[in-house]
Amino acid sequence: MPAKGDHDARRRDVSDAVWGVLAEHGFGGLTMRAVAARMGASTGLVSHYFPSKKALLRHALDLAEERTAARPRQVATGPGLAALRAALLDVLPVTPELTAGSRAWVSFWDAALADPALGASQAARYDRWRTRLRTHVEAARDLGELPAATDPDQVVVIAAAFAHGLVVQALFDQAQFPPARQVDLLDRFLGTLGHPASPADSPPSG
Template structure:
């Protein structure tokens, strides 16, 4: 790899780190070319070398957010089926300081994604991927008799994600009430309700 290419990649990494710092501190509302330049201690002209405008900057920020979400430490499911579903739901919630920061940024991204067709499509695809992951765990749980086999796994996945995202929003706005312990209890209550339906169907 040529020195010029190495320098370019290093500088792009620096720009990406600055984008993340601005997101973490100010959210998408404060994400501007000028703010990223200030976070780097560089000129706005340097940042515009990488982004042609606000739209490209936001798209890159969402890519960074997606990558960091995938790469962050995750809980390990003790078994397939209902334990795996529980683990997936807990991984979404703001149970740690990092989880709180990540969820605050994701919630802040909804407004920009809803107003831009390309970003809207990317976010819709992301949520479809999450539902697919949940559906696999639900189907495993159905085969194991932990969840009602007659239920539509896709609908259950949609319900589970809707419950979890609602809990995310409540926890962000009322962290003193929705502590990590309480969030976990609510997830367990939710799953217990699903499992009770399985018991009644046997």
């Protein structure tokens, strides 16, 4: 444990414990007692730094964003679809570290749906992610990897929905969605982007 007077370090220790509880037990298992037990400390120490569960969660969210921003990223082999692939692969639970992070983030969604402020933060987070993905989709279109008529915003929404849908399935059924299959499904998905639906595939008008 850090020195007694090191307030920031102690808060970070608490947040690390919060992140660990969320990764293992989800938001429903996040209690002052569970966090204290993970730290080997008293609930009094936890409540001293975070007087409520909401305050504790907000600080943990800040730390989670720091960790997400600082963790190693997939190295794209090039711009366009290769960069989009790397960006989407970065969110899939294909390693123990990414799996733990995904479990924690998914557990945050429950809290975000119930709290307007947390919900707004999550919506802004999604908006920033889609903006980053859009850059890669636009590059793919400009490189000729996607049709010239491609709507980047539409592709980005579909790509984000695909990635997080796969995240949830993999978290609930790791046996059916091991890392190799996740990567294969991602590559299959990306392969469909350059092949727009033919007129025969379009729904009838009128």
